[in-house]
Amino acid sequence: MRIGLLGCGTVGQAFVRTIAGQGETVARASGRRLEIGPILVRDATRARPGIAPAQLTTDPQDVLSDPEVDVIVEVMGGIEPTATYLRQALQGGTPVVTANKQLMSRQGADLLTLAETSGTELRFEASACAAIPVIKVLRESMLAAEISAVTGIVNGTTNYILSEMARAGLSYQEALAQAQALGYAEADPTEDVGGADAAAKMAILASIAFHTNVHFDDVPYEGIDGVHAEDLELARDLGFVVKLLGVARLGNGGISVRVHPALVPERHRLAAVMGPDNAVLLESGTVRQIMLVGPGAGGTETASAILADVLSILGTAKGSFLQNALVDAGRPLLRPDQTESAFYIRLRVMDRPGVLAQIATAFAEAGLSIRSVIQRGEGEAARLVLVTHVGSESRMNAAVAAMRDMDEVRSEPVLLRLLAEDAA
Ligand SMILES: NC(=O)c1ccc[n+]([C@@H]2O[C@H](COP(=O)([O-])OP(=O)(O)OC[C@H]3O[C@@H](n4cnc5c(N)ncnc54)[C@H](OP(=O)(O)O)[C@@H]3O)[C@@H](O)[C@H]2O)c1
Helix, strand or coil: CEEEEECCCHHHHHHHHHHHHHHHHHHHHHCCCCEEEEEECCCCCCCCCCCCHHHEECCCHHHHCCCCCCEEEECCCCCCCHHHHHHHHHHCCCCEEECCHHHHHHHHHHHHHHHHHCCCCEECHHHCCCCCCHHHHHHHHCCCCCEEEEEEECCHHHHHHHHHHHHHCCCHHHHHHHHHHCCCCCCCCHHHHCCHHHHHHHHHHHHHHCCCCCCHHHCCECCCCCCCHHHHHHHHHHCEEEEEEEEEEEECCEEEEEEEEEEEECCCHHHHCCCCEEEEEEEECCCEEEEEEEECCCHHHHHHHHHHHHHHHHHHCCCCCCCCCCCCCCCCECCHHHCEEEEEEEEEEECCCCHHHHHHHHHHHHCCCEEEEEEEEECCEEEEEEEECCEEHHHHHHHHHHHHCCCCECCCCEEEEECCCCCC
């Protein structure tokens, strides 16, 4: 089986090394020998270890129109010209494996339909959580399991930063600098810390889990840049750890998919996922809970997921039971204000009699009930932390608006959501 590569950077080079190292095992198991054919790059003059210069090209047609190529592996990233190349490959009936979350979270449904109508396959395991086989589990093992929730720590950079802030008491900036020094964070970490990377992965996972096309733009996201060391300490006092969570739920007559920092009860299984690891908790009435944990990035880890996809194509070619296109279950996507959570709110207030009662009234008028309160005097002011029971985002927004209008409230309320089992 001859593989045409689009891109040969961190993941592409690791894939070439993996094929060289695992070739014998693959040949024994599958009866086919894998070989790397033409490789598209931007700069073909730069030497890459283990790759003959003659394999490198800057002309995409050397890969896309090569009749000897049996499968295309796309590890160049980005939306264009990548999408155009993949369309050409699929239209021509060539199976494609991609690691591209940006593309799959925006055009995945269309590309899968194109693969199906062209009688070929599009596989994308490495596009969400790298080496964790979560897409295969959702698409095959749990195809009929009626998933009710997918909750994930799907970005290793932010999980590392939050873990180090909590463990070593580092500030956000210190923990980010440490993550960059260790290679867990990119020089430009915006996509990771801002939540966009996690939102792309959650769009992909929710689309498969709920048989509905969830586009990247459908996923509201918040990052961890606004999480303070102070909130991690207060959360610990309340019995929680803070994680950047992707939360996709079926409930209230629709689907909600979001990414935000959240308070996770310290005994919850997601609370134990530390450092750069990823984890995805799959919930369903039939199998209760299944959690998958492992490395969510890295060249070698991502290459292993790509190889698994290539082998699946070998194993299921002609007569696969898998449908390429998304099955449309006709479920509506809920607006963010229709979703529900329990909330943690931190604010500074004047330390005067009656202030707490005034705040409690704002919550009661908004229809939210309070679960616990911590108040600490700090001179003339007091730090107030409230944790609510589950309520809608629109109710919480009303309570926050009322608090902002009070003279006694001396800071912008800091709002985090709790991971609550009963939230939708
Ligand atoms: N790195 C990870 O841990 C990881 C994990 C999961 C998924 N992914 C996904 O895997 C994909 C690749 O990531 P990576 O880290 O390997 O990226 P990378 O190191 O930047 O490599 C990109 C490769 O694609 C080539 N390329 C980019 N644009 C091109 C264009 N327009 N025409 C021709 N060649 C082009 C580059 O050529 P040159 O070498 O000439 O510059 C390079 O070889 C991305 O979609 C990423 O999201 C990465």
